[in-house]
Amino acid sequence: MFRKLSLAVLLPLCMLTLYLVLVIGEYLFESEQVLVELAQRQSALIKQQLFRMQNVVQSAQSSQDVERIEQEVALTGLDTNTMVYILVDAESRIRFANHTVWRDSNAIQVIDGFDAARHQVVTQAFLPQILVNFQRLTIQAYYPVIPQYGGAIDLIYLESDLAPLAIEASSKLQQRFIRIWGIGGLLLIGFTLMLYFLVIRPLHILSQAAKNVGTSAFSVLIPWGSSEVLSLKSSLQQAHQRLERTVQQLNDSELRWLFAVESSRNGIWDWNISTGEVFLSDRWKEMIGYAPDELAEVFLTWETRLHPDDKHSVLDALQEYVSGKSKEFESVHRLLHRDGHYVWVLDRGMLVDWDPQGRPTRMIGIHIDVSESAKNHAAITALVDQSVAGRKMLPDVFMARLSQFLIEGNSAGQWGALFLVEIDSLGLVTTLSSHELERLMTQVVARLSSYFTENVIVTLLESGHFVLLAKDLAIDAAIAARRSLAIASELRQVIARPFHYGCHYFELNSNIGICLLDSIEMLDPALVMYRAELAVLNAKKTDQAGCAFYHSEMDLHQSRDEQLLRELQEALKKESLTLMFQPVMNVNSELISAEVLTRWYRADGEYIAPAEFIALAEQGAIITQLDLWATKRVCQFIQQSEQQGRSLPTLTLNISTFSFGQADFVDAFVTLVKEYEVTNEQLGIELNETALLMQPQFVEQRIRKLVDAGVSIVLDHFGSGSSALNCLVNQPLAAVKLDISCVESLISMPQRVNALIVSARQFNLRVIAKGVESPEQYQAFAELGCDSYQGYLFSRALNQTDFIQLVNSSLQRRSV
Structure with a gap:
């Protein structure tokens, strides 16, 4: 309703409403304040009066001058606002009163507002109490008196009526506010008229002229126009000129777009989802052998020409995109040509419009003829040879x-x-x-x-x-x-x-x-x-x-790589590779686990770095064979140690992402674990986050098999990627190993290391710091919350004999 009102009505109405709200609020506030001040003044007068009466009563009781008390009470009774004025003894019996009929009566029975309990509190503490009741508009006063003998007066009780004084004060307040309202109303009317002539009327003239923007009628003179109104008029003129230029550019862009579409020879379609109508360009129809006016422009025109083998998957992909389950729609499928054969097309589309409820209403896209690519693909498949x-x-x-x-x-x-x-x-x-x-x-x-x-x-x-x-x-x-x-x-x-x-x-x-x-x-x-x-x-x-x-240098490097790959294959056959064990210690320098490392020394004694021969193994597709060889050797070592009565800590193997992705690797790994009767917590594997961030269904199936076999999972290089938190949330990890870069980050960016450790601790995971080589690094990691450490500060990588000695010495220390 308010949207249809003119500013000439809406603005004064809002100002009047605001004025009335302010005035009424001020009146109610001042009414309350006047009543409070009135009560405070009356309370002060009553307190002075009772103080004087206290002295009179005490003096009269000392001299047995009862008539003086009578006179004082009678004088007080002349005040029309005093409703009750009584002097009572300790038994609440009225000894004197402004109404003689109350004498010798019990105050509790004849005075409604009298409170015997308050009487006792006031006389015992000898502290007067003056109470204001704003609902009844009365003041009650309890004033203690020191009794001179048994049965003497010990309390003065007074009840005063505030109503007459409140009525008089309210009347004066109303008269004052009526004068204020009148003057304020006149000022409001004057301000409204000024606002109308200076603001509303110029805006009204401008709004009428704006209908003719771009013509001579828009240059109408605006009387009393402020600088803002004149600036708005100028801005409207400039906006209209920009709009004209934009429309011209849009027309030019449309012509260029039409030229680009025709040049690219791509078919264009525009689908109104709510009505089912589809605009099909001439080129779209030409791709499947039709003239511009031969096909009905509806959704069924496209749907009914889909190849039966493609139809289900294409419609599912389209539905998932329209419903928001996928980010884009792109499909390669076949459409029926007029001559009866099928044409391969690449179909791309995107949503461009939605209704107020967020439902898609329009989608546009292109068809690209890729029949030649499909034919090439078929020819290639036929021509491939082994x-x-x-x-x-x-x-x-x-x-x-x-x-x-x-x-x-x-x-x-x-x-x-x-x-x-x-x-x-x-x-x-x-x-x-x-x-x-x-x-x-x-x-x-x-x-x-x-x-x-x-x-x-x-x-x-x-x-x-x-x-x-x-x-x-x-x-x-x-x-x-x-x-x-x-x-x-x-x-x-x-x-x-x-x-x-x-x-x-x-x-x-x-x-x-x-x-x-x-x-x-x-x-x-x-x-x-x-x-x-x-x-x-x-x-x-x-x-x-x-x-x-x-x-050209790649030829030389490739020759060396090929030679090393052949030697690595031979080393695997002869089992001439070596296993090393890198201990992992806790905060008490106790051995809790060890990482198993593979080392390779050529026949001539040359040491080949793990990064080099592992990369060769991955390129030569023998990394799976290498990982399973290391797994078998570790399982044999665990079994032999069990037979010799030696309890080993958990041994963890680095498994390549390539191996983890092979279809039968995990099954072969679990088979070895069961064959050598490796029990829970004796063997673990270390995986990079890339292995855990592949297809979820694929990863979950393999992880479940490993966990069921009692193999613990450790996330290695934690902090080297950008999605490791997903691994913490979704995978049953036993621990995480910080990336070696965290050692340098202790100085350059300690907050990064702290964030990594805190995120892992939130999931109750053990955090292992790698590459710890100095006491300062150890202290820094310990303060940040790491509970396990690996590095040369504790131990280098050990061969099997030295590792067994370390295990035995660790067991002896624990037994002691």
């Missing part, structure tokens, strides 16, 4: 294109680049079936094909491996290298965008190797691919950010 080494060879189609480019590129003088993309598919194999994984890779190909121009050829080699050939990058080598790096960065970003397949939701990571193709050097296609593979291996290093160029 080599002697067991690796899938390149498709003849792509090799032919690469060979053709290497010849043509040399003659044209243009640099090119070959990109080998390896997607980290850890966890995908166990989550998806082979058919589902193939369909997911098809989506990746479709996305890449739709993103890059015809200058880039995209091909799927095998599951998780793609190759892209970028032609005609530049004549200059440095420029070609920069453009290649930009393409590689775009590739990683495009692949990293989430994929939705069925009930699964994937975020993929990739590593890219780049081999620049010289315009002069004539290379064999197989050699180009080999160099790209070397670059991919280098891209996996932490300092490469997922992208790496091939350079």
